[in-house]
Amino acid sequence: MSGPVLEVRSVVKAFGDNVVLRGVDLSVAEHQVVALIGGSGSGKSTLLRCASLLETVDDGQVLLDGEDVTDPRIDADQVRRRMGVVFQAYNLFPHLSVLDNVTLAPTVVHGRPKAEVLEEAHTLLARIGLSDKAGEYPDRLSGGQQQRVAIVRALAVHPRVLLLDEITSALDPELVGEVLSVVREVAAQGMTIVMATHEMGFARQVADTVAFLDGGVVLESGPPQQVLGDPVEARTRQFLSRVIDAGRL
């Protein structure tokens, strides 16, 4: 097998005096699912925003298929085309229908034929059970439905890697399941995924690797059974016991 799809090397990111990432390393192989866990403010979202070039890093490198995408000479728009991002707040375009949300990037950015894109969009929407909502506007959908559409919108560009930024954190508990089952299916089909999440149970089931972020670095990473079941670091144990106390594991 070739090198990792996504590689983060010693990435540093600060917002003013607040240093969020102090040298993060992460390697994601093809078809691998990596779960980023950690307290709020630990830098999970920032790491994903740096990886998807929505933020510029202050030091270190991000490599996509071996190419240094943090090099200022590369075309960031070209790189973003090869990644899919799903946000905590869905961020669907409210003035476009569900179908237009999904077909926008494949047609406008990738210049693929409209008919082909439409057919694929309908297939994708059918897979998440929202065929009948293709013509609706996002504000007529529930949070869970919107987030499923957002996942499909990201998949429609055939990304090399899918970045999920706490995609269930804004959802009612009863809607979390429907979104996670879509992610589970996408993972099963071999998509490379990096997801920041608070759903420890889901991370345990789906992820190949769990990385615990603390103090701006990856403190501990490994198979979910080890990191979530028998963590080496005291900070990881402390974090997990708080999660258990909150009834989230």
Added chain:
Amino acid sequence: MLPEPSALELSRRAWRRRRARRSTLVALASTLLFAVVAYLVVTSAPGWPRVQATFFSPSVAWESLPEILSGLWLNLQVLLVGGVSVLAVGLLVALTRTLRGAAFAPLRLLATGYVDLFRGIPLIIVLYLVGFGFPALGLQGMPTSPFVLGTIAIVLTYSAYVAEVFRAGIESVHPSQRAAARSLGLTHRQTMRIVVLPQALRTVTPALLNDFVALQKDVGLISVLGAIDAVRSAQILVGQSFNFTPYVVAGLLFVLLAIPSARIADAVSARARRRQQSGSLL
């Protein structure tokens, strides 16, 4: 289907109806009373017969109407050409002001300076500067018609206002929308055109219509450059007859012009409110 309303709900509805009817009656009666008192006070004033003859003479009004109307046609032309140009220039300036990156700093500075200057300077001074300053340059091909120069001055001033309206709209679109668009690989330009501007325009339409109503009456100011518009025609007629009625006629015509736009602005605002589905209580 809604279930049959209960007796409680029926009595509540009856009470709301009674109260609405009473409020309307009170409002109607007090408005009428005020109108009657105002009418009596004005008409019983010692100077009223003279004011009536100099400002509200039906015969003078009727005779002045054709000339003022033909003047108003010029105002309408300025309004149409000016309105479209203001939208284009205003949008361009707004987009320039929202450009990011050091490379665009000079352009941004220019746009900001333009907005600061033309929002601050009274329209009538811009009209004088453009209307009398431009032709005085004696440049080849410089237009000398007060129609063209007046339109240029109005576009310069109004574009500065409208640019700020557009900018407010662009900035009202949440940054997460931009993040979503860029994460899909859309360029800055595509993001603006497909994602940000359509949402921004929807937000600012009521404000734009409001500025359009203001523009409708400000086109009357081109008369200071000597253009024979509705105001200037009225002025000439007043000078000939020493009767001020033509001014009142011109004023009323401008009001008639403004009413449809004002109603459209109301309707658009109401629709925007309904879209946000705010409750009936607040």
